[in-house]
Amino acid sequence: MKTFFSFVKKEFLYIFRDIPTMIILLLFPILMIILFGFGINTEVRDTRVAVFDPSRDVATQELVNRLSASEYFVIDRYLSDISEAEKVLKKGNVGLVVVFSNNFNENMQRGSASVQLITDGSDPNTASSLANYATAIINQLAVDHAQLATNVGGNNSRLPIINCQFKLLYNPTMKGAYNTVPGVLGLVLMLICTMMTSISIAREKETGTMEVLLVSPVKPITIILSKTAPYFVLSLVNLATTLLLSIFVLKVPVAGSLTLLVGLAMLFIFLCLSLGVLISIVAPSQIVAMLVSAVVMMMPTILLAGLIFPVENMPLILQVIAQILPAKWFIEAVRNVMIKGVGISAISQEVLVLSGMAVMFLAMSVKKFNKRIE
Amino acid sequence: MSVIKVENLTKHFGNFIAVNNITFQVEKGEIFGFLGVNGAGKTTAMRMLCGLSQPTSGSGTVAGYDIASQSEDVKKHIGYMSQKFALYEDLKVWENMRLYAGIYGVPRSEIPAVIDRMLAALGFESEKNTLVKELPLGWKQKLAFSVSIIHRPEIVFLDEPTGGVDPAARRQFWEFIYKAADEGITVFVTTHYMDEAEYCHRVSIMVDGRIEALDTPARLKQQFSVASMDDVFTKLARKAEGGEQ
Structure with missing residues (x-):
């Protein structure tokens, strides 16, 4: 010793x-x-977002507002056609495309709505951070709605589910943030x-x-x-x-x-x-x-x-x-x-x-x- | 009294026989020169004596302990100085001494006294706080030797201790060796310098794994009827070359 x-x-x-x-x-x-x-951290702030919203209802509007209110996202443009999504991503005009399903609000009230997030996977760390932030914001909306419903309508309402589909272009299985x-x-x-x-x-x-x-x-x-x-x-x-x-x-x-x-x-x-x-x-x-x-x-x-x-x-x-x-x-x-x-x-x-x-x-x-x- | 006794010691590495059936004894207080060209098997033999390597066959005792079965006891009773003067270059002189004193189990309370005594014996009092890497080679060599006998071992093994050192420093170094021998420490030394072989009490010359000659320098010179150890060595080495053809 x-x-x-x-x-x-x-x-x-x-x-x-x-x-x-x-x-x-x-x-x-x-x-x-x-x-x-x-x-990694600085890149994610103020990412420009393109939105494709065929529903144009209160729920999608609220979601877009919430995204825009966060420090991570700036709403850059609305897309008139889904086919533009890849084009704007490829050009690098936007970092994230949010695609709502038809009748989003209605579906959400019924319990299940979907939204798709498309990002550029060639920069996996950024892409994953973006997706995580956006998903968090979207889920928060679902939780808030459920709480609201509970407060108003008693305890018989359930948590609406928003299916957050996350799609990565160019690098589809990316994980690892x-x-x-x-x-x-x-x-x-x-x-x-x-x-x-x-x-x-x-x-x-x-x-x-x-x-x-x-x-x-x-x-x-x-x-x-x-x-x-x-x-x-x-x-x-x-x-x-x-x-x-x-x-x-x-x-x-x-x-x-x-x-x-x-x-x-x-x-x-x-x-x-x-x-x-x-x-x-x-x-x-x-x-x-x-x-x-x-x-x-x-x-x-x-x-x-x-x-x-x-x-x-x-x-x-x-x-x-x-x-x-x-x-x-x-x-x-x-x-x-x-x-x-x-x-x-x-x-x-x-x-x-x-x-x-x-x-x-x-x-x-x-x-x-x-x-x-x- | 023999402090090293070796009988029919042999070491094989695969088909290669590094040490071939050597037998010899070294007496207490003796300075024993262990000569041979590079590759003659000196280092292998010495490693077996130090308990670093197991013999293939044959037996030996060092300081009364069996080299095969009691190598840990052997290690406690020997000192070793490598040809590289293995000291810690980034440590000060006294820190090296303290470290090796600790390694060899000198009681903590005695360490300061041991260090002072060593510094005085070396005339190094002023260099106590010098980093070893700043010392000249000859000084490092003397320091490495004193460190190797810090625990007053019965035997000290010196593996080519004078390599690269100038003649004046070498002569001074041999004075240290004599002093240690006078104090009863047996010295087992390998060397390339034949003038140093003359300083030994007895020398053995290894050729191709065997001990070809073993006696006092004076009698070896007589036996080969030559004037110097250098000539003895040359004759034996030439014989080995002839034997290979």
């Missing part, structure tokens, strides 16, 4: 003496959150835990200190644990900054349990550390460790884990590859807990996969480590 602490102390000294690296490690998540976060915070979290933890850990262990191999440590009475497990402990602490700091930024700056609240979210992050940190250790055992030098972490792990994570492009829209082969990325499962689970606010049972599959991967990486590390000594 004493040996462990003298090691951890040394490791912290090492990190703190390398000031540029430390600054990068601490500022990276903040930068990412701000870049990604504001990149709110990727920013979960995505950045996945990326940052991957960077700190996997890349920094693997570099720091590979450095000891390069300078020959690892050899001296192996000849010393220190147990290999103590070496590994003490190498990973400081990065564990650093990751927790980054986790805290990322969450605080997302809550107070990006206004993305944690809908689910914070404990569950932190627990999930810890599981992912553990996984990343095991992976970092594995890479460093296989890699002969710092450069190789860095390349393996950066090219083999970070790049696919950025591109395939749903951080920029939704996984569902990728070609099948890339979707399959995405399944083996730990970050994909983590981002998925965080999104569910943070945005949808689900409990542990809803993310049990992700937790299971992440745990399985962590155990696998750890087992491989131990095996490789013993073999290397031999």
